[in-house]
Amino acid sequence: MKLGVIGAGGMAATMLEAIAAHEPRLLDHLAVLVRDRAKGEALVARLGGCARMASVHTELHAMLQTGAGLVCECAGHAAVAQHGAAVLAAGRDLVVASTGALADQALLDALKDAAVKGGAQILLPAGAVGGLDALAAAKLRGTPRVTYVGRKPPGAWKGTKAETLLDLDALKAPATFYEGSARAAARDFPQNANVAATIALAGVGFGATQVKLVADPGIARNLHELEVESDALRFSIRLEGVPSSTNPKTSLTAGLSMARAVLNRDAVVVA
CATH class of the missing domain: 3.40.50.720 (NAD(P)-binding Rossmann-like Domain)
Structure with a gap:
């Protein structure tokens, strides 16, 4: 090769x-x-x-x-x-x-x-996410409802638009700073929303995939939560990713x- x-x-x-x-x-x-x-x-x-x-x-x-x-x-x-x-x-x-x-x-x-x-x-x-095989299969029978929640420590959101929406250093509790489509999430948070884009491409597209992004001071690792409801199956998956040592915005x-x-x-x- x-x-x-x-x-x-x-x-x-x-x-x-x-x-x-x-x-x-x-x-x-x-x-x-x-x-x-x-x-x-x-x-x-x-x-x-x-x-x-x-x-x-x-x-x-x-x-x-x-x-x-x-x-x-x-x-x-x-x-x-x-x-x-x-x-x-x-x-x-x-x-x-x-x-x-x-x-x-x-x-x-x-x-x-x-x-x-x-x-x-x-x-x-x-x-950084899982379950894409099941999602891709599910969309072959009807149109699934797909929701993705990305939770990361506040430091992982530094250098992104989240800094203009939250005081990341002062957070004491989880704070949701984005809810909307995968398209806007990928556009506005390019270093952090590749997971949302991958889910959209495997599933129902950027417009129909719903995304929530959260800065959470109570966690040390990146959390990815995917929920799918379809005519073929329903499932949810939660993955805890170890951040890359060279870039905390990216899971290992x-x-x-x-x-x-x-x-x-x-x-x-x-x-």
Whole structure:
């Protein structure tokens, strides 16, 4: 397998660490695309051992020339907009971590068109949430009612619009600062609402998926709660995610989910 990775931050590192731990030498070539070459070289120096060959690039065409058949986006919403269509049009499957970018309908349509043109797929890992398989099945029989609640410690909401709505440092009790559609949640809280976007894409869409975002001083970890009611089944799921050590806005499982998407490409049994 030849793998392309866009970004060299904490999520990319978590993904490569997991691949190295579970499938050493799975990769023939690891090609990393970055704006800061030094950052990419540091990542390769630390984790490039999971591949027989590794390279760092600052231009997408150079990364694609390595023959990467699968490209993992680990660099944020802007990277999806900047590189996504070109990756797909070149016939390379794209694993999107920053699914909140797809709340932009024009961008989503452009990526779909590019995927059709290139004969490629847009792959959406579960990230920090679970139950997406059941949700996707449920929507095949009627239209489910889908509600997602994201609870995080106040510090995890710093640097977002929540700071203008709450005094995060002074909170003594849980405070809901957003209730509405997944589309607006992904737009207004891009670093924190990728889970809402993934649920929307797996289920009933951005407009129909209801979201509540909560700053809770009584918790130390990110909590994700999904409730689904449909003609086929009803279920609720609550996940407590350990925050990434490099970015408290992101659950550790987000990077591990990216690794799972890569490992499944080579697995005999895919689950």
